[in-house]
Amino acid sequence: MRMIVIGGDAAGMSAASQARRRLGRDELEILAFERGDFTSYSACGIPYWVGSLVDGPDELIARDPATFRKDGIDVRTGHEVTGIDLGARTVTVRNSDRTFTEGFDLLMYAAGAQPVRPPWADNPASGIFGMQTLGDGAALNAWLSSFEGGGRGGGGEGRDAVVIGGGYIGVEMAEALVRRGLRVTLVERSGQPMSTVDPDMGALVADAVRGLGIELRTGVTVQALETSDDRVRAVVTDDGTIPADVVVLGLGVRPNTALADAAGIPLGVTGGLATDLRQRVTGPDGVVDGVWAAGDCTEVTHLVSGKTMHVPLGTHANKQGRVAGINIGGGYATFPGVIGTAVTKICDLEVARTGLSSREAEAAGFRFVTATIESTNRAGYFPGAVPMTVKVLAEKDTGLLLGAQIVGRAEAAKRIDAFAVAVWNRMTVTEMTALDLGYAPPFAPVWDPVLIAARKVADKI
Structure with a gap:
C-alpha cells in the first residue's frame, strides 16, 4: 500500500512515523509532501527566535527531512499538493520544476491552518509579515537585521512596529519586537488583549503589556495599510493613523481545507475537517474511505461545553497525528477531544x-x-x-x-x-x-x- 501525507509538520509527520513503526517498508510506502522548506518544527517558538531568546531555525526543528528519509519516509519539501482526485486515488503535485500526479491507497490530510487575511492585508509592499511558518520568521528576522545592520536607514532603535491582533501570537510578537529595540504598538479589535481569558484577568495582561513600553490600543479596527515606494508606512485605523516601518499580522488562523473541499471531501461546521475518534474523516454519509486527517485543519470537540471548535495547537496536532498513525498501522487509539488548556x-x-x-x-x-x-x-x-x-x-x-x-x-x-x-x-x-x-x-x-x-x-x- 501507499500512503500520501499532505503536510510535513507535527500532525502529518507524527502520523507517518507511527505508521512506519508498525508497518515495514515493504508493507507500506509513505510519501509526504511539504510545500515549505522545513519539517516537524515548533511554530510556537518563532516569537522567541525573533526576540533573540533562542537560536533558529535549527533549534526549532525537531526532525529534518533527512532523518525521516532514513526511517523510510520519503519527504519532499518544496512540493505543494494542488489537487486531490478521490475517484482516481491520485494527487496533483507542483514543485519549482514541474507538475505531476501520484497515486495513493491511503491519504493523510494534515495541511494545517492558514492565516486570516482581511482584504486590506493583501498588500504586496515590503515590511508586512505574517507569522505562521519558519519561513515567515526568517523573513522578519532578515528585515530586522537589515535595520540593526545599518540598512534602510539604521538600527532598530527609533523604528516603529505595529502588531495587529492581541492574541497569543500578537502579544508574544509585540514583546519580541520590543526586545529588538523597536517602538511597538499593539492593536486589538476587542476590548482587551488575550480575549480567551475573562476581562478582569485580561486587564492584568494589559497592564503587563503596557509595562513593557508597548502602546496598547484596544477596541480599535484596522481599515488599511498605507504604503509608498513599495514599503509599508502606516496602519490606518478607526482611531487614527499609526506610523509603521514594519507590520506583523497576528489575526488568527482558519483551517486550511480548500484543497479538501475542492475534492469533495466534506467539511465540518467550523470549516475544518470532521473526524471520528480514530481521526478518520467523516461526513453525512459516514467515514470517507481511506482518508485520515489531523492537526490544525481539523475541528475538535470541547469536552466541557460539548461544542465543536477549531483549536489550532501543536499539542493537539501531535496527539492527533499519533492516533491516526497508530490506527493506519493496524493498532487502536483515539483522540477524545480538548478542554482548552x-x-x-x-x-x-x-x-x-x-x-x-x-x-x-x-x-x-x-x-x-x-x-x-x-x-x-x-x-x-x-x-x-x-x-x-x-x-x-x-x-x-x-x-x-x-x-x-x-x-x-x-x-x-x-x-x-x-x-x-x-x-x-x-x-x-x-x-x-x-x-x-x-x-x-x-x-x-x-x-x-x-x-x-x-x-x-x-x-x-
Missing part, C-alpha cells in the same frame, strides 16, 4: 487557562459561580515569593469544575495543569479541596493557590 508568557508575566471562560460557560448554557483569589507562588516568607491571581468557575448546583485562569509571575502558569487534570476527570471543586498537592516553602504556601481557589468557589456552591 493554554499558557503563554509576556516578559515575566505568565498567563494560563483551561476549561471554559465566563463567556464560554454562558454560551454553553451553564449556571455557574466564580471565585478569584490572590496568593503567592511560594511561602510568603521565602525569598522569591511573588503574587498570582487565580480565578475558578464551577457549575452552580453541582460544583463541577468548569474552568480556571491564572495570571502571575514565576511558577504560576504550570499550576493550570492541576486544574486541567481536574476538568478532564470531571471533578467538583469540593473534591479538589482535598487534593494531596506537594508542599514545601520553596514551592508553595501551605495552602497552594489551587486549593485556596477551589475552596473559595466551593464555599459559594
Whole structure:
C-alpha cells in the first residue's frame, strides 16, 4: 500500500512515523509532501527566535527531512499538493520544476491552518509579515537585521512596529519586537488583549503589556495599510493613523481545507475537517474511505461545553497525528477531544487557562459561580515569593469544575495543569479541596493557590 501525507509538520509527520513503526517498508510506502522548506518544527517558538531568546531555525526543528528519509519516509519539501482526485486515488503535485500526479491507497490530510487575511492585508509592499511558518520568521528576522545592520536607514532603535491582533501570537510578537529595540504598538479589535481569558484577568495582561513600553490600543479596527515606494508606512485605523516601518499580522488562523473541499471531501461546521475518534474523516454519509486527517485543519470537540471548535495547537496536532498513525498501522487509539488548556508568557508575566471562560460557560448554557483569589507562588516568607491571581468557575448546583485562569509571575502558569487534570476527570471543586498537592516553602504556601481557589468557589456552591 501507499500512503500520501499532505503536510510535513507535527500532525502529518507524527502520523507517518507511527505508521512506519508498525508497518515495514515493504508493507507500506509513505510519501509526504511539504510545500515549505522545513519539517516537524515548533511554530510556537518563532516569537522567541525573533526576540533573540533562542537560536533558529535549527533549534526549532525537531526532525529534518533527512532523518525521516532514513526511517523510510520519503519527504519532499518544496512540493505543494494542488489537487486531490478521490475517484482516481491520485494527487496533483507542483514543485519549482514541474507538475505531476501520484497515486495513493491511503491519504493523510494534515495541511494545517492558514492565516486570516482581511482584504486590506493583501498588500504586496515590503515590511508586512505574517507569522505562521519558519519561513515567515526568517523573513522578519532578515528585515530586522537589515535595520540593526545599518540598512534602510539604521538600527532598530527609533523604528516603529505595529502588531495587529492581541492574541497569543500578537502579544508574544509585540514583546519580541520590543526586545529588538523597536517602538511597538499593539492593536486589538476587542476590548482587551488575550480575549480567551475573562476581562478582569485580561486587564492584568494589559497592564503587563503596557509595562513593557508597548502602546496598547484596544477596541480599535484596522481599515488599511498605507504604503509608498513599495514599503509599508502606516496602519490606518478607526482611531487614527499609526506610523509603521514594519507590520506583523497576528489575526488568527482558519483551517486550511480548500484543497479538501475542492475534492469533495466534506467539511465540518467550523470549516475544518470532521473526524471520528480514530481521526478518520467523516461526513453525512459516514467515514470517507481511506482518508485520515489531523492537526490544525481539523475541528475538535470541547469536552466541557460539548461544542465543536477549531483549536489550532501543536499539542493537539501531535496527539492527533499519533492516533491516526497508530490506527493506519493496524493498532487502536483515539483522540477524545480538548478542554482548552493554554499558557503563554509576556516578559515575566505568565498567563494560563483551561476549561471554559465566563463567556464560554454562558454560551454553553451553564449556571455557574466564580471565585478569584490572590496568593503567592511560594511561602510568603521565602525569598522569591511573588503574587498570582487565580480565578475558578464551577457549575452552580453541582460544583463541577468548569474552568480556571491564572495570571502571575514565576511558577504560576504550570499550576493550570492541576486544574486541567481536574476538568478532564470531571471533578467538583469540593473534591479538589482535598487534593494531596506537594508542599514545601520553596514551592508553595501551605495552602497552594489551587486549593485556596477551589475552596473559595466551593464555599459559594
